[in-house]
């Protein structure tokens with residue numbers, strides 16, 4: 001199982017690579033530490049989801065490797081721009097892929113695994129998945145997107161679940177009411193981010209992920225701090241019905 005060897009190489013490399021960004025600046029270290037922890041959780045989510053999907057041992061390992069490497073670009077992004085917002089800096093998935101492609105472990109991957117890894121990482125942070133070259137490419141892109149979202153709720157729930165400011169940016173509210181995904185670059189307020197996290201449920205691919213998010217209470221917490229009017233109430237009601245129907249699947 002050659003991927004076991006590559007994962008152990010990738011673990012050592014990423015530990016050394018992220019350490020190269022360590023310094024005395026507390027604020028800088030906050031961002032680096034956040035992403036080091038996030039990578040570990042997403043790797044575990046990928047593995048558990050792939051096992052839930054009853055994938056082969058090889059594919060479980062490939063999902064785990066994608067989770068481990070998906071946010072490599074965050075370290076350089078944070079150290080250069082001090083933000084994790086791609087629209088204010090650069091696309092962290094593409095940034096990470098440049099770094100990964102320079103590593104010897106990348107060159108050890110066979111051509112199909114390499115192509116799937118590139119596709120999945122490139123598409124993990126986009127609004128939609130691009131046209132996939134194969135069903136397998138699509139599957140791994142779906143796995144990393146779900147695994148990543150699940151952990152982003154964990155990371156950000158405390159920052160987001162604050163008393164409502166009562167201010168939505170019109171395009172964000174419009175998308176929420178239409179159950180359409182929100183562009184990261186359109187968000188201007190913490191209440192917009194609440195809408196983004198709620199509308200994400202329409203972009204989950206597996207009931208496994210939906211169940212985890214519901215069990216952790218993330219959605220209830222976001223809903224409880226949402227500014228409300230009749231339109232928002234109606235959209236929340238529809239969202240709850242959608243979640244229940246997905247969980248029953």
Ligand SMILES: [Fe+2]
Nearest residue numbers: 070071124125
């Ligand atoms: Fe990411």
